[in-house]
Amino acid sequence: MNYDVQTATAVLRRTPAVLDALLRDLPDDWTRPNEGGDSWSAYDIVGHLIHGERTNWIPRAAMIVESGETRAFERIDRLAQARESQGKTLARLLDEFADARADSLDRLRAFNLQPQDVERRGRHPVFGVVSLGQLLATWVAHDLTHLHQISRVMAHQYRDAVGPWQVYLGVLKCAGHSE
Amino acid sequence: MNYDVQTATAVLRRTPAVLDALLRDLPDDWTRPNEGGDSWSAYDIVGHLIHGERTNWIPRAAMIVESGETRAFERIDRLAQARESQGKTLARLLDEFADARADSLDRLRAFNLQPQDVERRGRHPVFGVVSLGQLLATWVAHDLTHLHQISRVMAHQYRDAVGPWQVYLGVLKCAGHSE
Numbered sequence: 001m002n003y004d005v006q007t008a009t010a011v012l013r014r015t016p017a018v019l020d021a022l023l024r025d026l027p028d029d030w031t032r033p034n035e036g037g038d039s040w041s042a043y044d045i046v047g048h049l050i051h052g053e054r055t056n057w058i059p060r061a062a063m064i065v066e067s068g069e070t071r072a073f074e075r076i077d078r079l080a081q082a083r084e085s086q087g088k089t090l091a092r093l094l095d096e097f098a099d100a101r102a103d104s105l106d107r108l109r110a111f112n113l114q115p116q117d118v119e120r121r122g123r124h125p126v127f128g129v130v131s132l133g134q135l136l137a138t139w140v141a142h143d144l145t146h147l148h149q150i151s152r153v154m155a156h157q158y159r160d161a162v163g164p165w166q167v168y169l170g171v172l173k174c175a176g177h178s179e
Numbered sequence: 180m181n182y183d184v185q186t187a188t189a190v191l192r193r194t195p196a197v198l199d200a201l202l203r204d205l206p207d208d209w210t211r212p213n214e215g216g217d218s219w220s221a222y223d224i225v226g227h228l229i230h231g232e233r234t235n236w237i238p239r240a241a242m243i244v245e246s247g248e249t250r251a252f253e254r255i256d257r258l259a260q261a262r263e264s265q266g267k268t269l270a271r272l273l274d275e276f277a278d279a280r281a282d283s284l285d286r287l288r289a290f291n292l293q294p295q296d297v298e299r300r301g302r303h304p305v306f307g308v309v310s311l312g313q314l315l316a317t318w319v320a321h322d323l324t325h326l327h328q329i330s331r332v333m334a335h336q337y338r339d340a341v342g343p344w345q346v347y348l349g350v351l352k353c354a355g356h357s358e
Contacts, residue, residue, distance in 0.1 A: 001208055001212070001336045001337065001340065002340060003337070003340040007206050007208055007209070010205055010206055010209070011205070011209065011333070014200055014201055014205070017200035018197055018200040018201045020200070021193055021196035021197040021199070021200045022193055022197045022326075026189055026190070026193070027186050027189055029180055029186055030186070030189070030190065033180075124343070127342075127343040127344075130342060130343060130344075131342065133340065134340065134341055134342035134343070134344060135344075137337045137340035137341045137342075137344075138341045138342075138344040138348070140337060141334045141337045141340075141341050141344070141348050141350065141351070142348065144330045144331075144333050144334040144350055145330070145334060145348045145349050145350035145351075147201075147326070147330040148327050148330035148331055148334070148349070148350040148353065149349065149350075151323045151324070151326040151327035151330065152323075152327055152355075154190070154323050155320045155323040155324060155327070157180045158180065158182070158316045158319060158320045160181075161180065161181060161182040161312065161313065161316035161320075162313055162316045162317045162320050163306075163309060163310065163313035163316075163317075164303070164306040164309060164313070165306075165309075165313060165314075165316075165317040165320070169317070169320050169321065169324045170324050170327070170328065170355040170356045171320065171323055171324035171327040171328075171355055172320070172324075172355070173354070173355040173356075174327065174353045174354070174355025175352070175353070175354060175355065176331075176349040176350055176351070176352040176353025176354065176355065177349045177352075
């Protein structure tokens with residue numbers, strides 16, 4: 001499927017409610033443990049999503065709209081949530097994410113993008129020239145990669161509890177970790 | 180984490196609302212395509228979850244409670260949804276799943292399980308002896324494996340649209356497919 005603003009936005013505006021339904025008031029046993037080492041918990045992932053709203057998707061789209069490929073995007077700090085989430089409850093992070101996403105979608109609407117605008121070009125610090133459509137499609141897929149990750153991190157907590165059923169459960173065999 | 184009824188139920192009772200927030204009224208471009216071949220779409224997966232409520236989790240738990248390991252569980256028909264979902268809208272399937280899950284949780288409560296009951300034994304047609312706790316933990320992980328799958332099937336629809344970002348998106352590298 002090609003990127004188009006309306007189809008993409010249908011997913012983006014649902015994500016806060018999805019995470020709310022999944023995580024709000026869930027026992028900490030599900031939301032605070034990770035997959036070991038310095039991997040992320042569901043709590044960490046919500047913090048990362050908030051950081052993306054503030055520094056990644058709309059700021060980069062704005063840079064394409066305003067400067068095209070003359071300026072490279074800022075790099076993303078993938079560890080920012082450890083600092084920015086400190087001392088906050090998960091309920092508060094879910095509220096912040098919902099507010100930040102609503103604000104992002106308002107700003108997206110204000111760009112008043114026309115179909116041909118998805119071809120506009122920007123400059124990624126690693127990939128070089130990318131299109132606005134690719135950036136905005138990645139915003140959607142990024143929501144989905146982290147929903148996929150949260151499901152996996154939660155399922156991991158029951159890796160032993162399921163006993164022999166482990167072999168049937170794809171989520172326990174997933175090696176699709178984001179970089 | 181060991182299985183316990185309360186912690187597990189916290190996930191099980193949220194799943195219908197999670198799927199509702201994610202899928203209801205979403206354009207068919209997201210919910211009807213699959214990952215190619217005879218893989219499943221989001222629509223197919225919701226049908227599969229309904230079938231599990233009716234034939235798998237509570238019926239098997241009831242068999243353990245009533246017959247212990249003397250009778251093997253019925254095998255699960257993993258293709259039942261093709262037949263049972265026929266002609267139904269996704270909105271109707273989401274309603275059916277929510278009703279079926281609420282009914283399952285009522286039946287679970289009616290078992291009035293005590294902590295030691297998770298050690299009760301049943302017989303799986305492939306694995307042999309399994310515990311009630313393993314079965315009930317698998318019910319939770321099964322919700323999560325299918326949420327993980329739906330995220331992946333949806334992200335797959337944007338595999339090309341994201342362009343070079345494909346390499347950063349774990350969901351596009353996941354090979355954790357359920358059997």
